Amino acid sequence: MxxxxxxxxxxxxxxxxxxxxxxxxxxxxTEHAATALGDxxxxxxxEVGQDVESDGEMAVVESxxxxxxxxxxxxxxxxxxxxxxxxxPEKINSExxxxxxxxxxxxxxxxxxxxxxxPDAYQQFLDELDD
Amino acid sequence: MPFIPHTEKDTQEMxxxxxxxxxxxxxxxxxxxxxxxxLHGVPEAHNEMEISRLMRDRAAIDGSPLxxxxxxxxxxxxxxAVWDIATRGExxxxxxxxxxxxxxxxxxxxxxxxxxxxxxxxxDVSNASLYDGASALAEAALMSVRTNRRVKTGLVLLAxxxxxxxxxxxxxxxxxxxxRFERLPVDAASGNVAFTQLRDGQNPVAVVLQQPSxxxxxxxxxxxxxxxxxxxxxxxxxxxxxxLALLKPPGHWGEQGADIAIGEGQPLGVPMSSGGPxxxxxxxxxxxVRQMPGRIVGRTTDLDGNTGFALTLQAREQHIRRTKATSxxxxxxxxxxxxxxxxxxxxGLDGIAAVACRSHANTTRLVEGLTAIKGVERLYEGPYFHxxxxxxxxxxxxxxxALAERDILGGFDLTEFAGTDALLVCATETKSAxxxxxxxxxxxxxxx
Numbered sequence: 106m107x108x109x110x111x112x113x114x115x116x117x118x119x120x121x122x123x124x125x126x127x128x129x130x131x132x133x134x135t136e137h138a139a140t141a142l143g144d145x146x147x148x149x150x151x152e153v154g155q156d157v158e159s160d161g162e163m164a165v166v167e168s169x170x171x172x173x174x175x176x177x178x179x180x181x182x183x184x185x186x187x188x189x190x191x192x193x194p195e196k197i198n199s200e201x202x203x204x205x206x207x208x209x210x211x212x213x214x215x216x217x218x219x220x221x222x223x224p225d226a227y228q229q230f231l232d233e234l235d236d
Numbered sequence: 237m238p239f240i241p242h243t244e245k246d247t248q249e250m251x252x253x254x255x256x257x258x259x260x261x262x263x264x265x266x267x268x269x270x271x272x273x274x275l276h277g278v279p280e281a282h283n284e285m286e287i288s289r290l291m292r293d294r295a296a297i298d299g300s301p302l303x304x305x306x307x308x309x310x311x312x313x314x315x316x317a318v319w320d321i322a323t324r325g326e327x328x329x330x331x332x333x334x335x336x337x338x339x340x341x342x343x344x345x346x347x348x349x350x351x352x353x354x355x356x357x358x359x360d361v362s363n364a365s366l367y368d369g370a371s372a373l374a375e376a377a378l379m380s381v382r383t384n385r386r387v388k389t390g391l392v393l394l395a396x397x398x399x400x401x402x403x404x405x406x407x408x409x410x411x412x413x414x415x416r417f418e419r420l421p422v423d424a425a426s427g428n429v430a431f432t433q434l435r436d437g438q439n440p441v442a443v444v445l446q447q448p449s450x451x452x453x454x455x456x457x458x459x460x461x462x463x464x465x466x467x468x469x470x471x472x473x474x475x476x477x478x479x480l481a482l483l484k485p486p487g488h489w490g491e492q493g494a495d496i497a498i499g500e501g502q503p504l505g506v507p508m509s510s511g512g513p514x515x516x517x518x519x520x521x522x523x524x525v526r527q528m529p530g531r532i533v534g535r536t537t538d539l540d541g542n543t544g545f546a547l548t549l550q551a552r553e554q555h556i557r558r559t560k561a562t563s564x565x566x567x568x569x570x571x572x573x574x575x576x577x578x579x580x581x582x583x584g585l586d587g588i589a590a591v592a593c594r595s596h597a598n599t600t601r602l603v604e605g606l607t608a609i610k611g612v613e614r615l616y617e618g619p620y621f622h623x624x625x626x627x628x629x630x631x632x633x634x635x636x637x638a639l640a641e642r643d644i645l646g647g648f649d650l651t652e653f654a655g656t657d658a659l660l661v662c663a664t665e666t667k668s669a670x671x672x673x674x675x676x677x678x679x680x681x682x683x684x
Contacts, residue, residue: 146551147526147551149526152385152386165560167526167551167552168551169551170551170556171551171556172551172552172556172557172560174560
């Protein structure tokens with residue numbers, strides 16, 4: 106598995122998020138999650154403008170073997186969704202931290218980073234899962 | 237002897253392990269009012285000899301009357317080969333098998349069924365079937381909510397010709413899940429939708445059109461489909477599969493076609509047998525396939541390049557998706573579908589069209605005969621398929637009872653549905669000219 110990008114924060118549900126310059130937050134799922142699901146065949150995206158709550162269901166990623174919810178890491182509203190995933194869901198497998206992003210959110214409040222993990226903390230979290 | 241291998245000791249050990257006092261405790265989250273402690277009219281247990289005798293006696297009560305009742309289930313000739321083949325050991329199972337891919341023959345049968353039903357309905361994909369036409373409508377309504385996510389009203393508009401039993405079943409299944417079913421306005425002369433009274437802006441999630449309608453009329457499905465799509469609604473066509481050999485398939489209604497087609501599969505080789513088992517069919521546009529409930533069989537190639545069949549899109553289903561599944565239906569009416577597949581294979585589209593034409597001609601003969609009787613006229617004007625509503629000048633129930641005395645089931649009492657003394661009659665290809673004439677003279681006699 107490739108190294109975790111250093112500029113992202115991570116959740117225990119294997120989502121990542123990146124602070125953008127415009128104050129929005131880009132969210133995707135980690136390589137660990139994508140690999141565990143297998144080749145993705147479908148992504149169900151939320152509507153732009155939809156409100157999401159921290160830990161609430163936000164999207165669904167589906168592989169041949171399983172379908173899993175993607176949870177919102179923060180409370181806010183959806184400002185953009187990655188429409189390219191409709192035709193090309195496997196982008197999540199090939200570039201989970203790049204072209205495979207899922208949504209951009211506008212946070213309602215200051216983000217509580219105590220609920221999120223740094224790359225090192227997430228790596229440790231993954232290592233413990235393996236044990 | 238119950239077929240439960242656990243001893244009392246096993247049961248107690250298992251209960252102790254999970255901390256429950258009794259088996260009853262495992263069910264205590266089910267409210268008392270939803271529990272049934274016995275079934276009315278069903279005795280405790282009979283042995284094989286007793287039950288055979290009981291069934292023979294009960295079946296004999298039915299006799300073999302001339303049946304002119306349709307109203308959702310239709311008597312068609314079933315070639316002897318259909319059930320001879322369907323009850324072979326290789327086919328004779330009610331379910332898709334576990335380890336489904338081990339049973340390539342069963343999967344291929346379902347695949348062929350899906351191909352035939354998509355052809356009949358003019359849509360892209362079919363599932364492996366549902367329980368019956370009525371529950372298929374409920375599933376289609378729930379599917380509309382999932383696929384038409386922008387509409388949050390939960391409002392499903394039903395054309396006036398949707399079978400009232402289907403509405404009851406759909407309300408029972410989907411009513412507690414936030415769906416409301418309301419009727420579109422009816423035009424009294426035609427029995428169809430009153431286009432001039434349609435209200436825009438209700439924001440329905442789906443509109444259901446039944447063709448032919450419950451009282452036998454033919455809707456302007458093109459116009460209604462286009463209206464519904466202009467309201468951003470999913471269009472659900474409820475159709476009789478035999479009629480589709482003659483009528484425009486739902487996939488071609490209006491500018492864009494219906495989104496989902498459902499219906500009762502019984503006319504395709506399944507005997508009426510007191511109301512079941514039947515099967516429901518469901519097809520839809522490719523765009524909605526991930527929200528479609530039930531099993532879907534796909535064709536694929538194996539590692540050696542051979543054609544094979546596999547259950548596909550299973551991630552939507554209950555055994556994988558658990559509570560988030562598209563439906564709690566993870567099964568299909570395998571045996572009924574097998575019979576229907578054999579029936580359709582034996583008849584072909586031309587054969588089904590011949591059945592449809594003959595049924596239409598027979599119904600025309602019947603209606604011409606009956607409306608020649610004083611006090612009988614058509615309730616609605618306009619074209620029909622193989623079923624027609626008649627308006628009578630007196631109460632229908634006593635007439636039907638008197639006809640039954642003469643071994644004629646004279647039709648479905650439509651009085652409650654129509655709000656006037658009315659009778660719904662149907663003469664399929666199974667009726668001879670003599671049968672039809674016998675009914676006409678019996679009713680003429682009773683009404684003179």
